[in-house]
Amino acid sequence: MSGDGAERQARGRRARGRDRTPLRTRLALLACATVALITVGVCVASYAVIRYELGHQLELQLAQAATLATQQNRGEPPGVLSGECRYLAAPACAQLVPAGPADDPGEPYLLPVTGATRAVAAGTRAPYYTDLALQGHRVRMLTTPYTGGRAGTALQVALRSDPTAKGLRQATVLLAAISVAGVLLAAAGGYWVARRGLAPVARLTATAERIAATRDARTRIDLPPGRRDELSRLAASFNTMLGELEESVAARRRLVADASHELRTPLTALRTNAELLARADRLTPAQRERASSALGRQIHEVTSLVNDLIELARDEEPRPLVEEVALAPLVAHAVRAARAHWPAVSFTLTVLPEAEGVTLPGVPSRLSRLVANLLGNAAKFTPPGGGPVEVVLTRRELTVRDHGPGIAPGDLPHVFDRFYRAEGARALPGSGLGLAMVRQIARAHGAEVSAEAAVGGGALFRVTFSASSPRG
Structure with missing residues (x-):
């Protein structure tokens, strides 16, 4: 083996040895070495000063004796x-x-x-x-x-x-004793500082190891009251991260549970109709037609539900697709599409002059989905012959108002939850994911969405853009 290879191996062994040394030990050794060097340096300097002063005093006595x-x-x-x-x-x-x-x-x-x-x-x-x-x-x-x-x-x-030499020897012994005592005190102090200072890190490490072993994100680090140092802030940030992780895990479990519950009924119906069509020779033409139509509708419902779940599973918008989107043309196109899809419902669009030319950085298809879901939700609750769905766009806000039965006060806090459907909406088509997608898309674009009871009846949905988002 060459000399360079042997030297690299030796450096690698030394680095691995350092990596295996606990941080507390390294910090204690560093503190001890620092204080010990300072103590020894002070004692050496004191020895030099004492030696000079004693010698200078003897020389002054000699000069006086000569005079x-x-x-x-x-x-x-x-x-x-x-x-x-x-x-x-x-x-x-x-x-x-x-x-x-x-x-x-x-x-x-x-x-x-x-x-x-x-x-x-x-x-x-x-x-x-x-x-x-x-x-x-x-x-x-x-x-x-x-x-x-x-x-x-x-x-x-x-x-x-010799009195001067004796005094110098006594000073040497005293300073040496002080140096030894200083080194011992430095070692004890370094260990105490390392133990006390790294206590939050030790608790953080133990908590992380416990979470890794138990997969329980509910564990938290106990923070001493009143402390605001860097390690306490690190522990607080770690607790915040654990809280977000716990919320993410809980949301994922709820999503899986809700999705499995919502998919169970259409999949059962799909299987029933598929088994029924498998015995098509025993069915009349009318029965086969009904079973085939039902199978097509159920496949469409399951496909829509799965697509909505995929959309909800995305945490943020893909950055390469973000562009400056003109809101007025986008909302106008969504209203025209809603009129074609819901011919029995009347839609009115009001774009204030201040909203002309306003743009928003975002993904056009996602923003279109946001407006389409709001319009579809309003149309779904508008009775035949009822009032129009009123859409108003300002510089900072988009509102969609219907004249349907409105939203019960007990349902208002939950209208944007996944798979949530009010008592009066369970007989209507849909999976309960449309408004949840509206909230997710709005937040991804720096906006907030809210629902309220409209004056005179119906429901009013409001999308408020942040002050920094729209640019005109």
């Missing part, structure tokens, strides 16, 4: 000025070093003398600090030019630095 030694030992020859650096309470060790070894005193120096010391005495090098061990103790030494009278001499002063 004091210069003032107290003016005109002194090279040699040791004070040499008790082994005691913390003693003054600083001090000595004068000439630029040339020939001028050295007879007694040995207490502090180490190097070429750098001679260079400072000669004025060719700047003052400097040195860390060294003296008599078993750590000291810090300052070498600077001597300004107490004799030129070409360097002053060396030293102080014990």
Whole structure:
């Protein structure tokens, strides 16, 4: 296997390992790592500041000791000025070093003398600090030019630095303990934050898994009162989606139940007439004619019912078929078709001038079906010799009014329900799907349809277009 293939496999294994890690664990680790890095960074910065301040304080003491030694030992020859650096309470060790070894005193120096010391005495090098061990103790030494009278001499002063080192060690231990405690607290806090913050997600996941296992869309996520954060909004949206899913499932079940109930009678009649025609040799010509005519009518009814069910099963209009539809010509054509289909009923059409040229984005065939169903419903309830079916089109509204028996108050809330037929309409032809299709088509085109009792008798159906839909 090539190196690239092995590397891709390794990346794939790492990605699968991350995918299997629970989100709560990943969030806890992320929070812990973030807080731990911040804690460690603060402790490191604090250590650097403490180290600088302690060292700077020691250097200030050395500078003060050098000034004091210069003032107290003016005109002194090279040699040791004070040499008790082994005691913390003693003054600083001090000595004068000439630029040339020939001028050295007879007694040995207490502090180490190097070429750098001679260079400072000669004025060719700047003052400097040195860390060294003296008599078993750590000291810090300052070498600077001597300004107490004799030129070409360097002053060396030293102080014990082990108190500073001890303070730095104590600060290190304390900051390390703080870092460890911070990491532990970060781990606990990260776990708590992940557990508390992802609780709605855990409830949402459990609810989704329960719905998938039981197929029961009535389950909901319990929302804590008063919370308005993003996860609570997600849970609320999920509950809303579940409610719509439950309503969709219930509507589908009702549609299947209603359709099966409505199809049972015509299918039974179809089967009866088909079996009757199968024994046509035993029937008279008149009986065969009646059975054949009944079979044709029933096939037409079943075909219409199935087509209506297919239309109702569509949730939205097909977008490629949407175009700007002129309402006035469409309504006029529907009225002419209704006059031809219902010659015994009188239809009147009034198109207000404001409605001329008004267009609506939609599917022409579906809008024609909406108007045709309203006209057919009005004609079906118009008695022979009754008043006309009045159709009025304005810029924002289409009304269809008949002069029939009207709609009972108890039936008004249900006239647009599927398969619903009022008590007085059950003897009339139809499946109870026409007005349900009217409401579905109207809503798909951004309109609302309503029914009410007309003044003076009859029923009035009103289709109101939204303010943004019609464009003229």
